[in-house]
Amino acid sequence: MHKEKIPIKVFAAIFATGILSFCGVIIETSMNISFPTLMKQFNISTNVVSWMTSIYLLAISIIVPLSANLKASFKTKNLFIVANILFLIGVLIDALAPSFGLLLLGRVIEGIGTGISLPLMFNIIMEQVPQSRVGTMMGVGNMITGIAPAVGPVFGGIIVTSLGWRWIFLILIPIVFISLLLGIWGIEQKSKLHKAKFDALSIIFVAIFFIGMIYGFSNLSSYNFISIQVLGAIIAGLLGLGMLIWRSHGLENPILNLSLFKSASFSAHTLSFFMIQVISLGNAFLLPNFIQLVNGNTALIAGLIVLPAGFAGAVMGPIGGKVYDEMGARRPILIGLTFMVASMLIFSLISLHMSNLIILFVYILYMGGMGTTLGIIMTDTLEPLNKFEVPQGNAILNTAQQFAGAVGTSLTSAIVAFSQAATHSKSALSTAQGTQYSYIFLTILAIIIFVLMFKYTKKKEH
Template sequence: MIAAILATGLMSFAGVVVETAMNITFPVLMTEFNVTTNIVQWMTTGYLLTVSMIVPLSATLKRQFKTRSLFITANLFFLCGLIIDACAANFPLLVFGRIIQGCGTGIALPLMFNIILEQIPDNQIGMMMGLGTLITAIAPAIGPTFGGIVVASIGWRYIFYLLIPLILISLIIGYKSIEQKTRIQPSQFDFLSVLLLITTFTGLIVGFSHLGSPFWHWSLGGALVLGLLSLLLLIWHSLTIKEPAINFYILGNRIFSGHAIAFFCLQITALGLSFLIPNYVQLVNKSSSTVAGLLVLPGALLGAALAPFSGRILDSLGPKKPIYTGSLVTFSALLLFSFSALKMSNIMILIMYFLYMFGIGLSFGNIMTSGLSVLTEEQQSDGNAILNTLQQFAGATGTSIVSAIVALSQNKNGNQVYLTAIGTQRALIVLSVIILVAILILFWAVARIVKK
């Protein structure tokens, strides 16, 4: 069981490592492939968008296919994506490789949490969810530093080459350890939901990434309208068929919905910040990619280390203390970032990010555990699929929004260093507002659980 969690966790770990490592390389890629800030961010956005399209299907895939078969398929997708990116001759091919990797991660990510929910006793769920979160939370700690060192020493392509052995190890462990614990239940695949899901996420993300355009332009208003209409059709279709790809009925549980919205908002800030900091350090402070990676290392390590510990706190004391404390600390850190953004030294960034990740470590995994706890056992795989989908879509949304805000400032005439700092400050203010909304909703939802 532990080996199965480890195997699926290693693949998820590799996916996050590549994602955060590539954020460090954006200034280098912009120069090498002659692309702008809001174009280069598709390296991350394209990947997260693909993951967010695949993850909602995890409950359906889990019912129709063997767990080991799904894992092997995911592994091979990710491996092919790594090879494509390592050899890519142009930027579109680079993005295509990331999309292939996203297919693999989208299948594998929910498997780890489904294994935990199915096979771990209730009194250990918090700790094991924390351990699962730890496996993927270590990746943001290692990713930027790994990316910075690799780029500075042997080149960005080796970020992909060096992960190939890790994926092969994951494949071997998973093949030997993953067992089938539930009965396969073949059913008709809901292709219309898949199509509507693709148009929903693509429309919304394209719209968010063009926030500087006039609203009546297709790239902004048209894309957002397409995304919202597709979402409404997706919800209506899912509620009118017997076996939908996404079970929207569970969102009728308002406590779960509150946790899901807060979880979504928190992930927007996390991925938005992971885009802003490396670019600020390199473009404003004129530091190297290695320094940019090292600055976020202490905070990311702290957040990862706190994940299982905070899960034990939830098991012992309930969700209120770790979630309330963590979310308030996270909000405080974002306010400090916002007030200081025009002139942040590298030391200031290190300290504020350390504080931010302390809050994330206390709250993030526990929000997921607390939200799933209000669902029935039959609903938990669907709830897990929805939360993992929101996590990936929020990452794509956060990256698109902040990159568009920064690019909007950079497109004006003037000192590019100052304009980048101004754009970063505006993006941080937006993230602070988003996290405030999350806190208000989260406090209501958690209080309802405590009262019960």
Template sequence: MIMTQKHSMTQILLAVLATGVMIFCGMVIETSMNIVFPTLMAEFNISTSTVQWMTTSYLLVVSIIVPISAYLKERFKTKSLFIFAIVFFIIGVSIDAFAEKFALLIVGRIIQGIGTGVALPLMFNIIIDEVPTEKLGIMMAVGTLVTAIGPALGPTLGGIISDVLNWHYIFIFLLPILLVALVLGFFTIPQSRPLNKRSFDFIGFAFIPLLFGGFILALNQISTNGIASWQFVTSLLVGLIGLLGFLHRSKHQTQPLLNLSIFKNQQFSAHVVSFLLIQMTLLGLGFLLPNFSQIVLNKSATIAALQLLSGAIIGAIFTLLSGKILDEFGANKPIKLGTIIIFLALCLFLFSTSHLSNATIIIFYAIFMLGVGTALANIMTNGITLLPSTYKADGNATFNVTQQFAGAVGTTVCSTIVALFQSGTPSSDIYTVTTRLGTKAGFSVLAVLTGLSCLIMWLTLNRSNK
């Protein structure tokens, strides 16, 4: 049995870096692919609702794997999990680097999702297990910062690479970085907790892909076959069966894959819901803006990417600063301020859709990411601290699966809304006009979501201070 011991902050930082690099690469691919969606649509002759599966399939698989992270943490060594995860990710990236068919691209993304689903909770579990409470906020922010750099660089890299070379090189350039992370993690990943050879709930796990897959497919069917179609109804029923089955199984297992009793803590539940709504908006905007720029404003992939760069950098910087603020002053101020800024930014997008330009997109997105950087990581950190130490791994898994599933839902919802409005051929004026209308409808939905997130956190934090 492995005995508990503390490790140096240097080793912890390097371990976080090793696990974070893989997640960073996943975010780079995810955000850079959003930029080259129009290129992929033209090259493979596919629709908007089809191309979004490049992102949705990846996030869906991550969502399926992350709920078992608490089990994996108890059952297997952290270093073994990391090696498994990064090898799978490297295989998936290698497939996509040389794929010539869209179906093969999806296969590569699914394999990458398996790797990320295992690795994503590892980084935060290392921080939660190893870092003293008084430094937890800043270290959680560092972990979030590692992943936040991906969205900062991804769109720009995707745009430049696809314009100068081609989109295959997005994957090719990441391979040596992943190999370095593999070596770094092999020598630094710590193991502080003893292992527990508990049994795996295969029946409970079988409900997870039904749950997430069913609901995502149902959303996707709205634009392709309509809400009255048998495909939509069937997918929705599959999702409901998965949800009810997983809830029933978790309730009657002594050691469930994910301990859902943590949701009895109403304040924790409120943090999760708010986190979900913001994450949906983050990924939804990541789909709407690049497509709007290229289709409506007729900009290149590089210009569409550069529009998001300054905002992503601001978000990354304020993620780190807000963690320091949380450690010194608590979660109340950064979360409240951040959620207000996010809502105001979506209102700016919504009421200016008809007049959006390069300059306004850059400014509005920078404001949005200022809010995200101030609030998002602190919502996760504060939510996890509301739980007893025995449930923190379940809390971490909950936030991570929420992050990935929300991203998949946000991308699918926004692509579905745009696809419902679009008509005409891609080069026609009517296609441009209807894409603008669909984008405005997408902004409307995201504004409602961010307004709800803001309201939930203000009510929750005010209640906790009484």
């Protein structure tokens, strides 16, 4: 079968939006290494410094649900330029910030820019790439952003120890400029515009949902579950979600088209996508933590050990996408999920005694499976939708991804913290036990994903 060529400008548009998303993720993952330095410099606690990540995720989470309406109302190139400039402003503020308050302001502005740009790449792929190449390019898109979590800890460790934390932001400025120039040249408008109404109440309810959930889950390891800071915040978040669902039913054009969940297949795919992100973010916390606290290595060594797996996941994205284009979704998804379930089982069985070498190879197994699967699940979720529903479906998937960002790390860190609290110590043994309990939980999630995808992923029709 002859495959249509992808225009060079479409490649440029995908890479421009992908680079900006890459920069957003790499700041998030590399800044985690600098937390001890920031705590000393600004005289702040662990809970306060963690808002460097939480407030960034919060800004993205509130903006991403608006992406379908933004796409309908404004030209893609204009949205990209605004996102790029906002991100640059945020990076400059953070690079020069004399106080922690200004550092957080920069993170909010970066989050708004990332929240605008993140769905653009996948919208461009679904709208402008020939149908026979969509799977491959979705894999490439996930590869661009997927490299960042792998590179981030190593990049952060090297920069913080050799140049200082401000250089994490300064080094990215020329990369963001390249993204801006590529986008200005390559992004073209293919869809007609129509002014979509931005419902203020819906935006408020989205904000309440994410503020409650992110605040509640981030406090899981610091406060009792039955407390205002945890259960109270989560209940407030769930009330926000309930009000959003109620409000959406009364609108002709809601900011999130929740009626898509009437399809069992869409619901199963979205839930699976969400749970994969939870598992991946759980891994990203558990393994570096284990390497440092149990195996007694430095943060830089931990970053180097998990680095090959990140590259494996990134490389398998386009390969999985190409298989999807040739054979459909079912076979590559189930093969990838088999590797994921197997690796989670191995980690849950041996997590009391894991050497760095075992972690390296089993994590490669997981990330290879995840890289194969993730982009295909996204594509298989969006492919059946019509051209008006695709931006809405994309907004829902990206919103689920941000929510998983709040949940994945918080749940696994809380399980480890509970294990440490039960033994009244932060010893290597209590950390290893907490890691094992976390992996039992993540294994259950992986099995649920396999069952859902086995049931709801169809064979390719010839």
